[in-house]
Amino acid sequence: MEDTVFKAMIVEEPHKGTFTRRIGERRIGDLPPGEVIIRVHFSSLNYKDALSATGHPGVSRNFPHTPGVDAAGEVAASSTDALSPGDRVIVTGYDLGMGTPGGFGQYIRVPAAWVLKLPPGLSLRESMILGTAGFTAALSVLRLMEAGVRPASGDVLVSGATGGVGSIAVGLLAKAGYRVVAASGKEHEREFLRSLGAAEVISRDELLQGSERPLMKERWAGAVDVVGGTVLAAILKGTRYGGTVTCCGMVGSSELPANVFPFILRGVGLLGIDSVQCPMGPRVTVWNRLADDWKLGTLAGMAVECGLHELEQKIQTMLHGGLRGRTVVNLSD
Structure with a gap:
C-alpha cells in the first residue's frame, strides 16, 4: 500500500x-x-x-x-x-x-x-457531526453530572452556544432534562438554538451585564463554557452556591480575569475538560453513550x-x- x-x-x-x-x-x-x-x-x-x-x-x-x-x-x-x-x-x-x-x-x-x-448506533458520518466537539461537549455534561448538577438544581448555561461544542452541549443537556440557557453573540441564531432545546437564549451583553462587580446575582446551577476570558469570569461570578462550571475553550481569551470570591464564598467548582489526551476507557464510555441514550435526534440539523x-x-x-x-x-x- x-x-x-x-x-x-x-x-x-x-x-x-x-x-x-x-x-x-x-x-x-x-x-x-x-x-x-x-x-x-x-x-x-x-x-x-x-x-x-x-x-x-x-x-x-x-x-x-x-x-x-x-x-x-x-x-x-x-x-x-x-x-x-x-x-x-x-x-x-x-x-x-x-x-x-x-x-x-x-x-x-x-x-x-x-x-x-x-459504536453500534452511529454511522461514520454521524460520528463526525459529533467529532471532537461532540466528545468534548459530552465530557463536559458528564463532569457536571458527576459533580452533582441535576435538572432540579436549576438553570444550566452554555456559552458560545452556536459553535460546535456549544450547540451539541445544548442538545445533550436538553435531552437529559436540564433547563438550558444558551448564550451567544449571534442574535440572529435564536431560533436555531431553541430548535436544539434551549429554553432561553441570552446575548453576550446580557451575560456580561454587571460582571464588573466582585460577585453577581446567583443564577447558574452549572455551566459549560467554551469561550474563556471575561465570559468565563462572568459565569463564575453568577454561579449559585455549590455550582460547577466546566471549561474547555479559549476562543475569547486564554486569560481568566477573575477573583477568588466565587470559589471561597460560594464553593463554586471549576473543572477543566481535556478531550485530546483523555484515556481510552472514558472515551469508549462517552462514545457509547453518544451512540445510545445520548444520541441526538437533532444531529442532522x-x-x-x-x-x-x-x-x-x-x-x-x-x-x-x-x-x-x-x-x-x-x-x-
Missing part, C-alpha cells in the same frame, strides 16, 4: 511565517509509522483545524502538514490483532492533525492506541457537509466567526 496516492489538504511554509494551502496528492509511504492505516471517509472542521491550516505555531510546527483532528473510516491495514481490515473506526484527538497528518487526507496512519471502534475543495472557504468563514453548528468533511473521491 505504500505507493498508494491519495488526496489531502497540504499546508506548506514556502517562506518563514508565510503559509499556503492546497489540495494535492500524498503517498501512504510518506505517512509516519503506525500500526493502523485508515481509509478516511469523513472528517470535521474544528477551530483547531482552522488554526493549523493557517500555520498557528501553538497547533502545528512541521510543514508540509495535513490538518484534521477528527477522522472516521475503515481500517485498510493493521499490524495488530485488535483491529482488522474493514473495521469501522474513529480517531479523535491525541496528535492527529497537529504533528501527525490528519483527517483532511483520504488516508491516515496512526498508533493502534488512538483508534476506537465505531446541526451540520453542513463539504468536500476537500470547499474546505478553504469554510476555514475562512470559521476564522471570521461565521459558521454555526458542525461542518462535516466528505473525503470521497
